[in-house]
Amino acid sequence: MELQPSLDREAGMSRSRGKRGGWITFPFIAATLTGLMLAGWGWLTNLIVYLIEEFNVKSIEATQITNIVTGGINLLPIISAILADSFLGSFAVVAISSCFSLLGVVLLTLTASISSLRPPPCETGSTLCQAPSRVQFSVLYAAIALASIGLRAMRFTLATMGANQFDTPQYQGVFFNWFFFILYGACVVSAIGIVYVENSISWGLGFGLFSAASFVGLAISLLGTRFNRHDRPQGSPYTGFARALVSAIRGIFHYHPKLRIITTE
Template identity: 55%
Template sequence: MERTVHNSVDGKHPKYTTIPRGDKKGGWTTFRFIIGNVAGISLAFGGLIINLTVYLIQEFNIKSISAAKIFNVFNGCTAILPIAAAIIADSFSGCFSVIWISSLISSLGLFIIVLTAAISKLRPPHCENGSNLCRYPSQLQLAVLYVGLALASIGMAGGRFTIGSMGANQFDKPKHQGIFFNWYTFTMYISVGISSTLIVYIENSVSWALGFGVCLAANVFGLAIFLAGSGFYHHLKPQGSPFVRVARVIVASFRKRKMMLSLRSEDYCPGSDSADKKVTAFPSKFFNFLNRAALKAEGETKQDGSIKQPWRLCTVQDVEDFKTVVKILPLWSTGFFLSTPLVIQSSLGVLQVLAMDRHLGPHFQIPAGSVAVFSLIATCFTILLLDRFLFPLWKKFTHRPITPLQRVGIGHLLDIISMAVIALVEAKRLKIARLHGLQDQDNAVVPMSVFWLVPPLAISGIGEAFFVPGQVDFYYQEFPESLKSTSTALVSLYVGICFYLGNALIDLVRRTTGWLPDDINKGRLDNVYWLLCVLAGLNFCYYLVCACYYRYQNVETVKDLSE
């Protein structure tokens, strides 16, 4: 049997070809259902998260820096938990079940958040920002809020990145998977962009309850359209926990640490062959002490050659899969200080916006959460430009495609530039605040247009268009088959960790300097950005070293991308 897949001959115009497969499911037929789900979840996520800091400050009377830290905690949970969802998908239930169950959980969480906005008793009495008479929310009010945020976080985490792996699973060729990841990222960002304008406007100008209600409706829509395509998906069967196999490699190699390595392939256990997986018969020399895990000893195999004691003997393929993960880890670690500056910028940037002139004309004021749309628009436009024009031109003149690592490296560089520019903008804002004597006033608005933030936000968005799809594509292609869902969640994992690193860095700066008071007009937020710029620069140097020494595991992927 065959299935139809989308191919691009010249990088611009689609052509349909057929690729053999055991069933007719999968391919571009599933694209509309998967992208519809991505759009629904992302609309809901953006409408909740982008304006969360403002909601906490204005409706729950929470201090600005504390609200920014809650924002980071929520974002961190939403970004870390996908790794748990991916493990469940890879090991037990598959992607499909994880996605629809997660959507139900996030819908429940959003419903509770709608209640906090609709029922006045679930919020403290309203007061002006910065007033000493403001009442802090009660323990019950905070409990209801946190339960809603927790459920929304768990649900959105389970679906947002697992759907990316499931979408890529519908295609055979890495080239088609790369195209999918571009549109997957584009859809996420354009949806969040719509949230940051339309939904945020509803929340600020009409009703918080109505705005969050739109988020709930979008989430339910995403679930419905995903379930509508259930008969078309190609499902990969769970292969058991890949982390158990990783543990077995470590344990088996330690138990056999005194055995002599052999140069004969027949002394190693290759594992059973299958139609979709090429078996490695002889282990590589990299970290060769791990090869002992696949070295056969007496009594460890049955008469048919199968493994009798799995915690003493592993297959060569299991050993090589573990080595693949080890080789990728240094590159993965560079993501920490790539994303930490961005997450701090996203949380503290809202405080900047609240302290700047947001008027567009005499009567309209831009909602603080909507300013993020400039970064999102830049990301979406750049993805389209790269996919349709720049990358095909690059290939035409260099006769080779841009590699995922090159793409990520450009993103690193743009991240540094963004930090430097926003530091200069903040220095100018503080200078204007001093000239007008606003540092002596609590939470005063500086007469400086919020549009000064457009250049750094746009540069940041362009950088994300390079490194986000590049990272997801890189990890998906390079990770072993048994870790495909986990691979795409790894990007989310370090982003989530970075939200907590961001909180830790904010706490460190507040303890050791006077740069971050609750009123940023009295601080030096520009110095914080310069510190992040330096850290990002050092991290970029580390990335260059890791990228130069890395060798792609899947040579066939590189060849396929160049076809």
């Protein structure tokens, strides 16, 4: 009799694995991660150089912009986790973030390819360099914002979505090992290979490669939809907290008549 709950649990897990989830989803997740990290890590690594060489931004200001972008990126996983767990689900957040990443990198490619979207070229460090116009800065900042949302929101939510495809801690551990191996491997390739293309051949070609990698990652992610196990959102955790807080306040005033009299006066 003691073994029956365990057997029922295992039967339910095997039925769940038979329908969706499992290792069949791993190639899609791995390809999505590779494409989006190739695109995301490359532009972030070389952002300071791009601002200085192509937008005539002073080195101090370029460093400040990059620091602000990096700080904002580190806050995005908190927001994406709340959206995934409470409202949209992990797959929806990954898909939306991938679209943002693609749009952002495409805009960056346009700024590198269309001369009217950046100031006239000049020698780095010269006092005669023309500053970017408001329109040029607006397009650049919009591209960076969209690409930043896609980079961080996707990265950690994709890890959670991938782990949810497995029922046992052992398989989840193996998945995380491969996940981080692929993640950092893609970062190394992007930071060395594609950044070299940007600095030595063309910024437009480098960003174009980022756009292609982001598009392929998004396409493969959508192709794997029918194999993924989609968890239902659990609702906002702050709703229950707010209700508990209101109930506690009501209880205080209910059991302390003096406080109730003070508030009514």
